[in-house]
Amino acid sequence: xxxxxxxxxxxxxxxxxxxxxxxxxxxxxxxCGYEGRLPHPDLKNxxxxxx
Numbered sequence: 001x002x003x004x005x006x007x008x009x010x011x012x013x014x015x016x017x018x019x020x021x022x023x024x025x026x027x028x029x030x031x032c033g034y035e036g037r038l039p040h041p042d043l044k045n046x047x048x049x050x051x
Contacts (some may be wrong), residue, residue, distance in 0.1 A: 012033040 006017035008029035015029035019040055028035045 006038075008032060008034050009036070009038065 001018055001020050001027055002022070003016070003018045005014050005025055006027055007013070008015040008027065008031065010021045011029060011032040011034065012029035013032065015027050017038075018024045019025045023040055025038045025040050026036070029031065035038075
């Protein structure tokens with residue numbers, strides 16, 4: 001499981017994020033209370049990108 005900081009998609013504040021499978025990310029924002037699942041930011045250019 002990887003744990004990192006991300007921007008909240010709702011309010012833009014720093015939110016804590018973690019990924020259990022490397023494909024999706026769970027985001028929890030303490031500022032606005034947003035909690036949800038997003039695609040992993042490393043995969044936005046395609047899961048099979050090289051380099």
